[in-house]
Amino acid sequence: MENSKVENLFGAIGFGFPENTEELKAFDKAFEDYKFEGNVDKINPRKILSDIKQSNTKVTRIDYHKRTVLAAEIVYKLQGEYTLGHLKLQKLMYLCQHTTSMSLHTNFLKQAMGPYDPNLMRSIDKQFKVNKWFEYSHKDYPKYKALDRVGEHKEWFERYFEEQLFDIDFLLEKFRKYKTDQVEIIATVFACWKEAVECNELINNELIVKKFYLWHKDKAKFEKERIVKAIEWMTNEGICPS
Structure with a gap:
């Protein structure tokens, strides 16, 4: 040089x-x-480039609108289900985003209830009311009440997610009757599995279970058998990181 x-x-x-x-x-x-402490076997160039692109990308109104439209479709399809609340909605958005590799502005963090974006629900609830699509009430069941313009998100949804329409519908039907804790387990397993893939680790049930319990101390409430069953179900259904 x-x-x-x-x-x-x-x-x-x-x-x-x-x-x-x-x-x-x-x-x-x-x-x-x-001393260089990095583990070259766990360096993932694709993830590094992806993180750089995300950090340099300016968030626009379209980005916020796009995620609101996805949330609206989920609520529109599942609004009559008593299991649908903020937590299940977030987990379904997370799974939709990461199983289809869609571009969506979210910031899911490691929280007690699994991958969770603390600012996402406030923004979506506000936009639902502004657009007169839905209104959320934590006291009522179902928690989402349809407003005057319910369904008007459809045109935007089909435009934004043209390539993921089938996959999104598949996920929503799979999880239609699932309770919040079931979706929480699956979303957390998915996040742990995804982390292992990005770190080029050898994927097996024991590794994912270990990561699941290390996620947060509150995860100890779930029996190992339930986690293993979730992994097997996800494998059979193809709902897992690639």
């Missing part, structure tokens, strides 16, 4: 290039105990 290129590299990471023997000795002394 030419000296000018080396100087540019050191400058870019905050170091001046050593220009004499004393500076070279000082540089060597500063880094004599440095």
Whole structure:
């Protein structure tokens, strides 16, 4: 590498290039105990590039509208189900997003109830009322009440998700009668499985179960047998990370 290129590299990471023997000795002394701790077997270039793209992408009104439309379709299809609330809606949005690799602006974090975006529901509830599609009430069953313009999201839904229409409908029908805790288990298993895939780990039931319990201390409430059954069901149904 030419000296000018080396100087540019050191400058870019905050170091001046050593220009004499004393500076070279000082540089060597500063880094004599440095060890590279990264595991090259777990580096996933595709994930790194994906994270960079996401961090550099400006969020637009269309991004917010798109996720509201997806939520509206889920509620529209399942509004009569007593099992549908904020938690189940979020988990279904998470599964729709990651089983179809759709582009959707969300920020699902590791929460006690599984992958959860704390700001997502407030935004969606607000937009539901603005658009006069639905109104949410945590006291009532069903929790979503249809408003005057219910169903008007359909045109947008078919436009935004043209390539995922079949897969979304498949998921919604599969989970129509599922209770909140069942969907929570499956979404958390999916997230743990996805993490293992991204880290290039050897996928097996024991690894996923271990990650499940490490997710949050509250996961201890679920028996191992239920988690293993969820993994087997997801495998048979094809609802798992690729």
